[in-house]
Amino acid sequence: MSDPLDALEKSIGTLRRAIRDAAAAGDAERARELRMQLRRAERAWDALVDTGEPTPPSPPPAPVARGSQLPAREHVHRALMLLGAPAAPKLIVGVHEAFFPGELSASKLSSLRRDEERSYRSSPGARPYYLCPALAHDLLTPVRALITISTWPLERRVIGPLSPRVDFLTSAIGIAEAVHTAADSTGEGPSPEALRLLWRFAVNIPDAMPKDASSHGGALDPQQVVIAARAELDVHTDADRATRTAAARQARKSLGDDEQLFGAPSQGVTYLRSARA
Incomplete structure (x- = not known):
């Protein structure tokens, strides 16, 4: 195989992976743009094979994985x-590795959460969203092991007794749907990390x-999940929603805007207990 064909086939493979990443990220505009580039590259490949021309049309440049250039907070937001649903740093990193380009480490998330709160307090509302902790349903203090997005309603950011299971199931649905989308968007299918x-x-x-699954190599149907x-x-859902709704109502009555995002201070716990009495 000639070097020009090698270059085209490498470019086609890169474009297909980029389309999968864009589809998983829900970036329809980027996916359309990449598909146009892919069609041009495939036509150039066909023309070279059919005519035997030694020099094909110039292949499109390999797309830069835009996700790899995003700041860490954008990686976390996408995951x-x-x-x-609210998620722990380890899960967020796992989702990022499975579905998105670029690097994200759990160590970055620790400093990131502090930076988000400092940014909000220095200039509230300057960013379109903030990464903030989930709130405990009883004391409305931060659950620092779980990260949420400020644009989510309070009911979604509060954690009650049943919320960990509800959020686990919600996350399972999100992952299964992303795997299904990846399987449909390109011939390569979802990544091994996603599976x-x-x-x-x-x-x-x-x-x-599946009933016959005995190991990680078994066939797993995302729709069944x-x-x-x-x-x-x-x-x-109903019992969990009732707890979260009541806690959110209390938070709106007793907490300021910043505390509704980042949690009640420890000195406010006594007040919150008396307010609930």
Whole structure:
């Protein structure tokens, strides 16, 4: 095979991966742009093979993975939007590695959370969103192990007794749908990291696994995971929503705008207890 064909095939493979990343990120405009580039590259490949010309039309430049140039907070935001629920740093990093380009480490998230609060307090509302902790439903103090997005309603950012399970199921649905989208968007399918991540969720959901699955190599149906997760969600959602709604109502009455994002200070715990009495 000639060097020009090698270059075209490398470019085609890079474009397909970039389309998968854009589709998983929900960036329809970017995906359309990349598909146009892919069609041009494929036509150039066909023309070279059919005519035997020694020099094909210049292949399009390999696209720069825009996600790799994003700041860490944007990486976290994309992962949380895919999950649709508060999440721990380890899960956020796992989702990023499975579905998005670029690097993100759990160590970055620790300093990032502090930076987000400092940024808000120095200039409230200057950013379109902030990364903030989830709030405990009883004391409205920050649950620092869980990260949320400020644009989510309070009811979504509060954590009650049933919320960890509800959020687990919600995240499982988000991951399964992203895997399904990746499988449909290109011939390459979802990444191995995405399949492993979905597997770890599926094994903890009744009826989500295929009956003949015995290892990570078994065939896993994302739609089956979605159906199983939604079935269990129906059991817990109403009770969890009632707790979260009551806590959000109390937060709006007793906390300032900044505290509704970053949690009540420890000295405010006594007040909150008396307010609930």
